[in-house]
Amino acid sequence: MADLSTTFTGVTLRNPFLLSSAPPTESESNILRAFEAGWGGVVTKTIGLHPVVNVLGPKTKFLRADADSAQLSMKKRPGAALHSSWNWELISDKTLEWWAPRIRRIKEAFPNKVLIASIMAGSGNDKELKHWQELAETAQGEGADGLELNFSCPHMDRRDMGSNIGKDQGLCSVVTEAVKAVAKVPVWTKLTPATADIVVEAAACFRGGADAIVSSNTFPSIPLIDPETLEFEINVDGLVSSGGLGGPAILPLSLAKMSQLTKAFPDKSFSGIGGVSDFNQAASYFLLGCGTVQVCTAAMLDQAVGPNVIKKLLAGLDRFLEEHAKDGWKNIEDFRGIRRDRIVLQSEIRRPDSADYHSGYENVEGYAPVQPETAVRV
Numbered sequence: 001m002a003d004l005s006t007t008f009t010g011v012t013l014r015n016p017f018l019l020s021s022a023p024p025t026e027s028e029s030n031i032l033r034a035f036e037a038g039w040g041g042v043v044t045k046t047i048g049l050h051p052v053v054n055v056l057g058p059k060t061k062f063l064r065a066d067a068d069s070a071q072l073s074m075k076k077r078p079g080a081a082l083h084s085s086w087n088w089e090l091i092s093d094k095t096l097e098w099w100a101p102r103i104r105r106i107k108e109a110f111p112n113k114v115l116i117a118s119i120m121a122g123s124g125n126d127k128e129l130k131h132w133q134e135l136a137e138t139a140q141g142e143g144a145d146g147l148e149l150n151f152s153c154p155h156m157d158r159r160d161m162g163s164n165i166g167k168d169q170g171l172c173s174v175v176t177e178a179v180k181a182v183a184k185v186p187v188w189t190k191l192t193p194a195t196a197d198i199v200v201e202a203a204a205c206f207r208g209g210a211d212a213i214v215s216s217n218t219f220p221s222i223p224l225i226d227p228e229t230l231e232f233e234i235n236v237d238g239l240v241s242s243g244g245l246g247g248p249a250i251l252p253l254s255l256a257k258m259s260q261l262t263k264a265f266p267d268k269s270f271s272g273i274g275g276v277s278d279f280n281q282a283a284s285y286f287l288l289g290c291g292t293v294q295v296c297t298a299a300m301l302d303q304a305v306g307p308n309v310i311k312k313l314l315a316g317l318d319r320f321l322e323e324h325a326k327d328g329w330k331n332i333e334d335f336r337g338i339r340r341d342r343i344v345l346q347s348e349i350r351r352p353d354s355a356d357y358h359s360g361y362e363n364v365e366g367y368a369p370v371q372p373e374t375a376v377r378v
């Protein structure tokens with residue numbers, strides 16, 4: 001077997017595949033099963049200081065597409081293919097006190113597997129920033145190998161939490177800096193894709209000292225309305241709020257965000273998430289420059305922790321390295337980022353007659369056409 005190991009932000013992983021922060025990582029038993037199944041690392045379900053109460057009824061459902069019609073629905077039916085997951089689940093309903101001894105036990109059972117603690121608090125005042133520090137110090141004190149700051153949960157009402165932090169470059173840098181002030185382990189920040197220019201918030205995280213950026217969390221979305229019942233396909237008392245879309249549907253969207261990040265910061269570390277279920281999708285993230293890849297939806301649908309998903313990811317990476325042994329590739333570092341520079345401005349793409357194209361501007365006689373470098377960044 002090829003060398004699948006990698007070192008990411010100073011942490012050595014046996015393979016570059018992690019379960020992302022979500023239901024597959026919500027309990028000690030799930031995380032132990034995930035490590036037994038072969039995942040190189042696990043990011044815990046996001047841990048907060050205060051107990052959380054979720055909505056009544058299902059917190060996640062899966063949207064499926066028919067091959068022979070335009071129907072897209074959460075209704076279970078034969079032959080339909082997975083389109084996406086939709087969730088309005090909050091962070092872990094277990095508190096830090098519940099998680100602390102479990103982090104220790106998990107690390108004792110699997111000292112060579114990587115356990116990252118995802119954490120979240122408010123950010124409105126100094127007391128809240130101390131909450132981040134308390135979460136960070138406890139998790140690393142119990143043995144967590146790293147911290148992932150959740151700046152991306154799409155369903156927080158509070159203006160100073162979750163994706164509302166990830167939409168505010170000031171908060172991104174202040175919270176990262178507060179955690180870095182106490183962190184002895186690498187700090188990753190997980191950003192929301194729901195922002196005009198993710199490069200701005202990533203830059204702020206790096207200014208605060210972030211060791212890596214993780215992207216994407218789920219995309220803000222609502223469930224579809226059933227045309228027969230006129231009810232949202234998932235609702236409580238007929239009501240719904242904005243939730244998050246994950247799974248295959250977000251793969252191209254998430255890759256677009258990731259390409260913006262890796263192009264803007266080619267020397268920084270990135271962990272890619274969104275729509276990965278086998279190596280074919282993971283390859284795109286590596287080729288754009290990611291050092292690790294995380295998985296949620298595909299694992300949820302595979303015995304809760306993805307034993308077959310990780311098998312396919314490992315076999316796929318092994319096969320890929322074997323096929324490219326002729327190119328001298330021995331591990332992911334040998335091909336990481338080699339397609340990053342293929343994403344360019346529209347004006348840089350060859351057309352049948354370039355003389356006729358003026359980057360969308362009127363061709364004014366006597367003036368030079370607009371040069372690509374004066375156009376906006378993609």
Ligand SMILES: Cc1cc2nc3c(=O)[nH]c(=O)nc-3n(C[C@H](O)[C@H](O)[C@H](O)COP(=O)(O)O)c2cc1C
Nearest residue numbers: 020021022046087216217246247274275295296297
């Ligand atoms: C039910 C559910 C719960 C989630 N909870 C969290 C969470 O607590 N913290 C977090 O950072 N991301 C959370 N996520 C986002 C996932 O970690 C992941 O970023 C997203 O689902 C995209 O990956 P996927 O396409 O593989 O599902 C959750 C996703 C789902 C579907």
